[in-house]
Amino acid sequence: MQITRQADYAVRAVLYLAKNGEQRAATSQVAQEQRIPPSFLAKIISQLSIAGLLHTSRGARGGVTLAREPEDISLLEVIEAIDGPIQLNECVGENSICSFDNDCPLKPVWCDAQDELVKKLRFTNFAQLLNQN
Numbered sequence: 001m002q003i004t005r006q007a008d009y010a011v012r013a014v015l016y017l018a019k020n021g022e023q024r025a026a027t028s029q030v031a032q033e034q035r036i037p038p039s040f041l042a043k044i045i046s047q048l049s050i051a052g053l054l055h056t057s058r059g060a061r062g063g064v065t066l067a068r069e070p071e072d073i074s075l076l077e078v079i080e081a082i083d084g085p086i087q088l089n090e091c092v093g094e095n096s097i098c099s100f101d102n103d104c105p106l107k108p109v110w111c112d113a114q115d116e117l118v119k120k121l122r123f124t125n126f127a128q129l130l131n132q133n
Helices: 005-020 027-034 038-050 075-083 107-122 126-131
Strands: 054-057 063-066
Touching: 005 027, 005 038, 005 063, 005 075, 005 126, 027 038, 027 063, 038 054, 038 075, 075 107
Parallel strands: none
Antiparallel strands: 054 063
């Protein structure tokens, strides 16, 4: 499993904004410093704003800031805002599709692995990531 490039860019943008604190950052500045194509970042910023993770403002004094404190934003929220719910295999999740139903010895492995991954991402917030540096 690999998160999309878009989700990776979103995580890097949010981490950059977390480092920036309360100060607004121009999207061009974020794009340049995080090596994200500007047109791609515009789409990412829009999705994160719709998800309630970022505040955006236009104009000469415009820019982007976090909508919440870094400790209140998890990696899971950012990734799912871009990629949707994490699903390691089609047999895992609410709308699981498996021709073997409950006779498959792999389903519990996939379910456990997904649960651990989601748990790790849910309980890792951007304040923790800032403190690791």
